[in-house]
Amino acid sequence: MIRFEQVGKRYPGGIAALAELTFAVESGEMVILSGHSGAGKSTLLKLIPAIERPTQGAVVVNGQNVAALKRAAIPFLRRNIGMIFQDQKLLYDRSAFDNVMLPLAIAGVATRDAGRRVRAALDKVGLLEREKAMPVALSGGEQQRLAIARAVVARPSILIADEPTAHLDDDTARDIATTFHAFNQVGVTVLVATHHESLFAPFMTRRITLAHGRLLP
């Protein structure tokens, strides 16, 4: 569960990126976050895994106020949140398999068990055949699916994605949207920031809209 209570984020210099945000995403819910470029979608998502801290209010994730979390506790918060970034942040010096292995290595999952889980995650996004491929050898859609496999391999209860369908053609984008829906169907809380809301229309998901750092009613 994710709950924002009167959250504000002001960058040094006085620019208010977010103001008076109050909303909640229930456990097992899938929510689409829409809004124009620069509305504050990315900033909002960054508050959940404490990549950024709010300057006002509370961000509560699974009962913990992330805004007040000690630095040393942040890694453990992040292990329970799968993140998919606009620029994917894949590591280009290692295979698809090793990219997906990284979260498990960080969490200290025993090697044999981990290998099985990596293959399961790659299978779910349809990349099992490409496990030995280097990311540069993958197409844009495959790279995005690889990023999703990495985000879900540690079985997080929350999945957040920032523009996961940017730079993808329509078919591939629909494919990615369906993948998110499939994870939501098995109980994962999903929050996707996108300006391709129509892609998610078939799943009847709730939508919240940001404009100039504030929620539209």
Add this chain to the structure above:
Amino acid sequence: MTGWLLHHRQAAEQALRRLAATPLNTLLGALVLGIALALPAGGEMMLANFQRLAQRIAATPQISVFMALDAGKKDVAEVESLLRRHPQTQKVRLVPREETLRRLKDSEGLGEVIESLPRNPFPDAFVVVPGDETPEALEAMRAEFVKYPKVEHVQLDSAWVKKLDAFLRLARLTVTLLAAVLGVALVAVTFNTIRLQILTQEAEIEVSRLLGATDAFIRRPFYYFGALQGLAGGLVAWGAVLVATLLLRGPVADLAALYGIEFALHILPLSDSALLFGLAALLGWAGARLSLSRHLRD
């Protein structure tokens, strides 16, 4: 506990992978560190050998008592009985002047020179092994023996032992200072290597943080990297000293034989080798630690 072990194994493996990823850099790094460490390690090897030699030679101090050249048989007998009766002498051996002459005639090189002398230039002498080996007692005996009739000169063999001792102390200090200076160099080299490593691994560090890696998880491979590089340097240094020891062994034995000493150069003692490896790894680790605290943004 198993998770902790797993993390350390992964960190060590990752450090090895990073070392193996750039074999030429790794080799050059190990050579630089190894050559730097070989200087103090080699000095230590020489020193350990010198000490062994010194201990063997100076195990029992002796006092040499030389009679005057004009001393007669009677004088020699009198001094001999005085020496034998002295409470602090353990052993007294007379070396007659004829024996000294004969021995030197037989020795190579000197034989012809001795032959050409008109008369025996050597005095009768006594070699005294003292019962009390403290420097004060030896000095007291020297002062006493020199007053015996027809005694020309008394030489304490402890004098050169003292000189050797002072020399060894100086050498030990030099080796220690050298080790300290080159230890600092090792830390500096590791500091810089780790800085470059952090720059190379920037993407991995950032992504790992986002995926929930703790600071310890991110730092660990760098610690291993620094320690392993230091250890590799230590191994190179050890190998270099070993090769030098084996190459020098023959010539040193030949040289020692010319002085009538049987001596084989020993390789670096086990304890010193362990110290070398331990210090090299520790200094590498320290360099990594310094570099991480300076260059890794939290």
